[in-house]
Amino acid sequence: MYNNDFKILKERLQVKLQHPVLMQHIDMPDIDEEKLLLLYSILKSAKLHTKHIEHYAVAVMLVQIALDTHEKVSEMNVKKRQLTVLAGDYYSGLYYHLLADNHDISFIRTLAKAIEEVNEHKIYLHQHKASTVNEMIYSVQMIEASLIMKTCQHFQVTDWEEYAASFLGYARIAREYKQACNGESSVIFAAWKSLSGEKWEQEYHVYKQNAAMELIDSPIYAQWTAMTGHQL
Amino acid sequence: MKLQVMYSFLKSDLDKVEQELKQIAVSNDPLLAEAALALIEAGGKRIRPVFVLLGGKFGAYQFETIKHVAVALELIHMASLVHDDVIDNAYVRRGCATVNARWGDKVAMYTGDYLFAKSLECITNLEMPEIHKVLSYTMVELCKGEIEQIRDKYNFNQNLRTYLRRIKRKTALLIASSCQLGAVAAGADEQTSKRLFWFGYFVGMSYQIIDDILDFMSNEEELGKPAGEDLRQGNITLPVLYAMETPAIKRKLETVHAGMDRADMQYMIHLIKDGDAIERSFELSERYLQKALKIIQSLPKSQAKSAMQSIAKYIGKRKF
Numbered sequence: 001m002y003n004n005d006f007k008i009l010k011e012r013l014q015v016k017l018q019h020p021v022l023m024q025h026i027d028m029p030d031i032d033e034e035k036l037l038l039l040y041s042i043l044k045s046a047k048l049h050t051k052h053i054e055h056y057a058v059a060v061m062l063v064q065i066a067l068d069t070h071e072k073v074s075e076m077n078v079k080k081r082q083l084t085v086l087a088g089d090y091y092s093g094l095y096y097h098l099l100a101d102n103h104d105i106s107f108i109r110t111l112a113k114a115i116e117e118v119n120e121h122k123i124y125l126h127q128h129k130a131s132t133v134n135e136m137i138y139s140v141q142m143i144e145a146s147l148i149m150k151t152c153q154h155f156q157v158t159d160w161e162e163y164a165a166s167f168l169g170y171a172r173i174a175r176e177y178k179q180a181c182n183g184e185s186s187v188i189f190a191a192w193k194s195l196s197g198e199k200w201e202q203e204y205h206v207y208k209q210n211a212a213m214e215l216i217d218s219p220i221y222a223q224w225t226a227m228t229g230h231q232l
Numbered sequence: 233m234k235l236q237v238m239y240s241f242l243k244s245d246l247d248k249v250e251q252e253l254k255q256i257a258v259s260n261d262p263l264l265a266e267a268a269l270a271l272i273e274a275g276g277k278r279i280r281p282v283f284v285l286l287g288g289k290f291g292a293y294q295f296e297t298i299k300h301v302a303v304a305l306e307l308i309h310m311a312s313l314v315h316d317d318v319i320d321n322a323y324v325r326r327g328c329a330t331v332n333a334r335w336g337d338k339v340a341m342y343t344g345d346y347l348f349a350k351s352l353e354c355i356t357n358l359e360m361p362e363i364h365k366v367l368s369y370t371m372v373e374l375c376k377g378e379i380e381q382i383r384d385k386y387n388f389n390q391n392l393r394t395y396l397r398r399i400k401r402k403t404a405l406l407i408a409s410s411c412q413l414g415a416v417a418a419g420a421d422e423q424t425s426k427r428l429f430w431f432g433y434f435v436g437m438s439y440q441i442i443d444d445i446l447d448f449m450s451n452e453e454e455l456g457k458p459a460g461e462d463l464r465q466g467n468i469t470l471p472v473l474y475a476m477e478t479p480a481i482k483r484k485l486e487t488v489h490a491g492m493d494r495a496d497m498q499y500m501i502h503l504i505k506d507g508d509a510i511e512r513s514f515e516l517s518e519r520y521l522q523k524a525l526k527i528i529q530s531l532p533k534s535q536a537k538s539a540m541q542s543i544a545k546y547i548g549k550r551k552f
Contacts (some may be wrong), residue, residue, distance in 0.1 A: 100364035109356035115349035
C-alpha cells in the first residue's frame with residue numbers, strides 16, 4: 001500500500017514537471033526519492049487525507065526541484081543554460097499556482113519563508129562565510145531541510161523537524177563527499193578544507209559516524225523505518 | 233509631459249512603496265541584502281506599482297492593503313530581471329553592473345529566488361484567493377513566454393501569431409494583472425477589474441511592441457545596450473517579422489548570429505529601418521493603444537482614469 005501510494009505520488013509529480021520545450025532541450029529534473037519519501041511520511045504522520053498528502057507533497061517537491069534546477073545553472077551550452085534558468089522559475093510558478101488554486105494561502109507563505117531561508121544559507125555557504133565546521137553543517141542542513149522543516153511546523157508534526165534536518169544534511173554531505181573523492185567540485189568540501197586544512201577528511205569520518213548513530217538512535221528513525229521499511 | 237507628472241497625485245504612496253521595497257530587501261545575509269538593495273536603488277519605471285495603485289483607485293482605495301500587491305509585483309519583475317541577466321549573460325542594466333556581473337551566476341540565481349519568495353511572502357498578507365489565482369496564473373504564463381522566446385530564437389520562420397502570443401505572456405499579462413489586482417485588492421466590482429485587466433493587456437502589448445521598435449530606433453546611451461541587440465541575440469520581433477516579408481531581406485536577416493560584428497549589425501538595422509517595417513509596427517502598437525483607450529472609456533471619470541489614459545498615450549510616443 002505504502003509503496004503503491006508513493007509510486008502514484010511520484011508519477012503525479014513527474015506529470016507536473018512535463019513541459020514540451022523543456023523536455024526537448026534539458027534533462028528531466030531528478031526527483032530526490034529519499035526526500036520525497038521523508039516528506040510523504042511526515043504528511044502521513046500528520047494524519048492528512050491521501051489526496052491532501054499528494055497535493056502538499058507535490059507542492060513542496062516542486063519548490064525543491066525549482067531550487068535544485070537553479071543549482072544546475074553553470075557553464076553548459078547557451079540554450080540549455082537559458083532554459084535551465086527558466087525551468088526553475090517555471091516550477092516555482094507551478095507550486096504557487098497549485099496552492100493558489102486550492103486557496104492554500106498560508107502554506108504559500110510557509111514555503112516562501114522557507115525559500116528565503118534556503119537562499120540565505122546557500123549564499124552563506126557559497127561565500128565560505130562559516131567560521132566553524134558546525135556552522136557550515138548547520139547551513140547545509142538548512143539548505144536541504146528548510147522546506148520540510150517548515151512543512152512540519154505548518155502541520156504541527158514538529159517531532160520530525162530535527163530528524164529531517166540531520167538526515168537530509170547527512171545525505172547531502174555524504175553525496176558530496178563521493179563527488180569530492182571523484183575530483184568533482186563540492187562547495188561543502190571546499191569550505192571544509194578551508195576551515196580544517198588537512199584534518200578535513202578525518203573530521204568528516206567522525207561526523208559521518210556520529211551523525212549516523214544519532215539518526216539511528218532517534219525515535220523518529222524507528223517510526224519511519226516501521227512505516228516505510230526505509231533504512232540508513 | 234514627463235511620465236511621473238501624469239500620476240503625481242500618487243507620489244506620496246509611490247514613495248512609500250519604494251520604502252517598503254527597501255525594507256523587504258533586508259536579509260540575514262549581508263551579500264543578499266546588498267544585491268537586493270542595489271537592484272531596488274537602480275530604479276526603473278515602476279510601471280507595475282503605478283498601475284496597481286491606479287487600479288486600486290477604482291475601488292475603496294486603502295494604501296495599506298494595496299501596497300502588498302504593488303510591492304509584490306515589482307519584486308516579481310525584479311526577480312525575473314535578475315534571472316534574465318543570467319540568461320542573456322548581461323553585465324549592465326540601467327547603467328549599473330548586474331548581479332551576475334558583480335557576484336557571479338550562482339549569487340544571481342539565489343538573489344532572484346530570494347526576491348521571488350519575498351514577493352510571495354508579501355502578497356500572502358492578502359487573504360484573497362482571487363488575487364493569488366490571477367497572479368500565479370500570470371507567473372506561470374510569464375515563464376512560458378520566456379521559454380517560448382528561447383525556443384524561437386534565430387527561428388526566422390515564425391509568424392505574427394507566435395510573436396503576439398509570446399509578448400502577451402512575456403509582458404502584457406503582468407501589466408494587465410497589475411491593473412486588475414489593484415482593483416481586486418480595493419474591492420472594485422468584477423466588471424471594472426476585468427476592464428482594467430484588458431486595459432493593461434492592450435497597453436502591455438503596445439508597450440512591448442514599442443520596446444521592440446526602440447531596439448532599432450534608439451541609441452546605446454538611451455537603451456543601455458547597443459541598438460539591434462535583441463536581433464543579435466536572436467529575438468525575432470515585430471519589425472523583423474515585417475521586414476522579412478520581403479524575401480531578399482529575409483535571406484539577409486537569416487545570417488544574423490550572436491557573434492556578428494558591429495558593422496554587419498548596422499547593416500541589418502539599416503535593412504529594417506529602410507522599409508516600412510518600423511512604421512507598420514508603430515501602427516500595430518497604436519491599434520493596441522486605441523483598444524486600451526476604448527475599454528477604459530466606459531469607466532467613471534476620475535483622476536486615475538485620466539492618468540491611465542495619459543500613460544497609454546505616453547507609451548505610444550516614448551523614446552526609451
